Amino acid sequence: EVQLVESGGGLVQPGGSLRLSCAASGFTLSSYWMHWARQAPGKGLVWVSHIKGDGTSTGYADSVKGRFTISRDNAKNTVYLQMNSLRAEDTAVYYCARGGVPASLDYWGQGTLVTVSS
Amino acid sequence: QSALTQPPSASGSPGQSVTISCTGTSGDVGGYDYVSWYQQHPGKAPKLMIYEVNKRPSGVPDRFSGSKSGNTASLTVSGLQAEDEADYYCSSYAGSNNFYVFGTGTKVTVL
Numbered sequence: 001e002v003q004l005v006e007s008g009g010g011l012v013q014p015g016g017s018l019r020l021s022c023a024a025s026g027f028t029l030s031s032y033w034m035h036w037a038r039q040a041p042g043k044g045l046v047w048v049s050h051i052k053g054d055g056t057s058t059g060y061a062d063s064v065k066g067r068f069t070i071s072r073d074n075a076k077n078t079v080y081l082q083m084n085s086l087r088a089e090d091t092a093v094y095y096c097a098r099g100g101v102p103a104s105l106d107y108w109g110q111g112t113l114v115t116v117s118s
Numbered sequence: 119q120s121a122l123t124q125p126p127s128a129s130g131s132p133g134q135s136v137t138i139s140c141t142g143t144s145g146d147v148g149g150y151d152y153v154s155w156y157q158q159h160p161g162k163a164p165k166l167m168i169y170e171v172n173k174r175p176s177g178v179p180d181r182f183s184g185s186k187s188g189n190t191a192s193l194t195v196s197g198l199q200a201e202d203e204a205d206y207y208c209s210s211y212a213g214s215n216n217f218y219v220f221g222t223g224t225k226v227t228v229l
Contacts, residue, residue: 046220101166102170105164
């Protein structure tokens with residue numbers, strides 16, 4: 001059974017940093033692109049970032065480019081999202097998702113809440 | 119990259135059909151056959167319902183179908199059931215610079 005479990009969310013002050021983790025199980029992580037998406041309270045989904053199975057290619061939404069860094073450790077079955085220079089508008093539930101079919105996210109974790117506030 | 123445009127709400131009675139539109143541009147919906155649809159119940163993670171415009175993942179009922187014409191994609195839910203009441207989001211690949219874009223979301227109510 002495919003499982004994705006996010007962790008690392010919490011309350012952080014504006015300008016601060018946070019690292020999210022996504023523990024994957026039930027499939028071979030290295031074979032899949034992995035994504036992060038977010039959803040601000042009461043708002044819609046927004047794609048954030050993705051990383052190729054072997055880690056050689058990454059992509060970011062303009063809103064986080066230069067501040068967020070996606071990475072992965074296939075040996076630890078974990079994907080990461082390092083978030084720096086956090087802003088109030090980064091407050092959201094962050095979801096980890098698998099890119100199992102072309103250009104789609106076929107399995108999602110339950111999400112971890114990040115709150116940026118002083 | 120602007121979000122794809124969806125109607126805020128749609129509704130139908132049990133057994134009826136409801137269709138949700140998703141309008142983008144030639145740079146996303148119109149340019150690629152990579153439109154997906156996600157269902158999200160309150161407080162839950164999204165679930166993939168349709169990918170590549172009209173393909174259903176294993177386990178998704180055939181009451182859910184997708185289509186595309188030009189810059190607009192559509193999701194049709196036939197034979198509405200109470201459990202179909204949820205938020206629905208479209209998504210499209212948007213090229214190697216913008217990657218992916220989601221729609222604004224549509225709340226489907228089963229009357």
